Amino acid sequence: MSDRALRRAAAIVALAGTAVAGYLTWAHYADTAVVCVAGGGCETVQESEYAEIAGIPVAVLGLVAYTVILALIAWDTPMARLSAATIALVGLLFSAYLVVLQLFVIDAVCVWCLANDLLIAPALAVLTGVRLRGDWGQIRGV
Amino acid sequence: MAAMKPTASDRPSRRTVIVAFAGAVLAAVALVAVAWFGRNDGNTQATNPTPVVDLTGIPQEGRLLGSPEADVTLIEYADAQCPGCRFYTEEIFPTVADEYVRPGKVKTEFRGFPFIGPDSVKALRFIYAAGLQDKLWQLQEALYRNQGGENDGWVTEDLLRRVASEIPGLDVDKLVSDAGSAAITEEADAAKGEAEAAGVPGTPSLLIKIGDAEPYFIQVATAAQVGAALDDALQG
Numbered sequence A: 001m002s003d004r005a006l007r008r009a010a011a012i013v014a015l016a017g018t019a020v021a022g023y024l025t026w027a028h029y030a031d032t033a034v035v036c037v038a039g040g041g042c043e044t045v046q047e048s049e050y051a052e053i054a055g056i057p058v059a060v061l062g063l064v065a066y067t068v069i070l071a072l073i074a075w076d077t078p079m080a081r082l083s084a085a086t087i088a089l090v091g092l093l094f095s096a097y098l099v100v101l102q103l104f105v106i107d108a109v110c111v112w113c114l115a116n117d118l119l120i121a122p123a124l125a126v127l128t129g130v131r132l133r134g135d136w137g138q139i140r141g142v
Numbered sequence B: 001m002a003a004m005k006p007t008a009s010d011r012p013s014r015r016t017v018i019v020a021f022a023g024a025v026l027a028a029v030a031l032v033a034v035a036w037f038g039r040n041d042g043n044t045q046a047t048n049p050t051p052v053v054d055l056t057g058i059p060q061e062g063r064l065l066g067s068p069e070a071d072v073t074l075i076e077y078a079d080a081q082c083p084g085c086r087f088y089t090e091e092i093f094p095t096v097a098d099e100y101v102r103p104g105k106v107k108t109e110f111r112g113f114p115f116i117g118p119d120s121v122k123a124l125r126f127i128y129a130a131g132l133q134d135k136l137w138q139l140q141e142a143l144y145r146n147q148g149g150e151n152d153g154w155v156t157e158d159l160l161r162r163v164a165s166e167i168p169g170l171d172v173d174k175l176v177s178d179a180g181s182a183a184i185t186e187e188a189d190a191a192k193g194e195a196e197a198a199g200v201p202g203t204p205s206l207l208i209k210i211g212d213a214e215p216y217f218i219q220v221a222t223a224a225q226v227g228a229a230l231d232d233a234l235q236g
Helices: A003-029 A042-046 A058-075 A078-105 A111-141 B014-037 B083-101 B118-131 B136-145 B157-165 B172-179 B182-197 B223-234
Strands: B072-078 B106-112 B205-210 B216-218
Touching: A003 A042, A003 A058, A003 A111, A042 A111, A058 A078, A058 A111, A078 A111, A078 B014, B072 B083, B072 B223, B083 B106, B083 B136, B083 B223, B106 B118, B106 B136, B106 B182, B106 B223, B118 B136, B118 B157, B118 B172, B118 B182, B136 B157, B157 B172, B205 B223, B216 B223
Parallel strands: B072 B106
Antiparallel strands: B072 B205, B205 B216
């Protein structure tokens, strides 16, 4: 896979993350319901004591992180790539914590959150990480 | 987006990468610690002791609320354990009841979609049983005011009896007896499959039916959205 394709894929995944986090942020501040889909649980997760960190909704943190990563992908200097991969790694680790919370503590699963935690965050971490590895590969080839 | 080709001079050193990733791990650990130890233990749903909507004087028969003559029907698919359904009942339904149902412009029909767990079916048996006494809408509203977490065991017979006893005109012993009847049990057990067969994706789901026409789904997010959809339906 070429670096250009990797960059485009990372941008698409980050956009998907922005969309999901944006929807959950909107639902939070519009004080509206997240529609319960198969299995229910979204409102339970959104209204749980774990849905905010120091008064900031987790969805807002996700939205900020994805927006910054998108900007870094657009900027695309070597340091920007490292920064994007670093933020994506923080996101991956925090997403793992959120999955554990949903499954074993809150005992409710939000499909929107799981889409982020199990698909988008890991995919972004892998894509940004692979691009970083690519940098080293290209440099070795110079 | 033109990708910039890195050179040996501008690429981060191996040490920078290791420091950045170690920082990422530390940041994640710090974030988890702040999230875990700083969580708000008091952030629980407060129970409102009084009904959020006054249904007195609105015709009610079985699962229908409102004038049987109304040509427009608002169909609600709900699960008593669904927090989104509680949101609909507490934040949107009062507007629907006061502005559309009470004046006789619209009638609304309850349909169960008990998909969250066994307690959803149990609650639905009591909701259907309340319909036999034309108090379905009062019991549904009262259950949402006392709603607990999904599948955490809040749908007890004690709670159902207490909630039902606060509804004027509802015979609690008959309610409990009807809720355990074979007919109601069979209906409640079949409700999930029927809703799925009707293409209902989740709860709350609202559909509008005009006369005998095929019902269509509408958005549930705000009272203004639901009101606009009902206005459109009333204009034909």
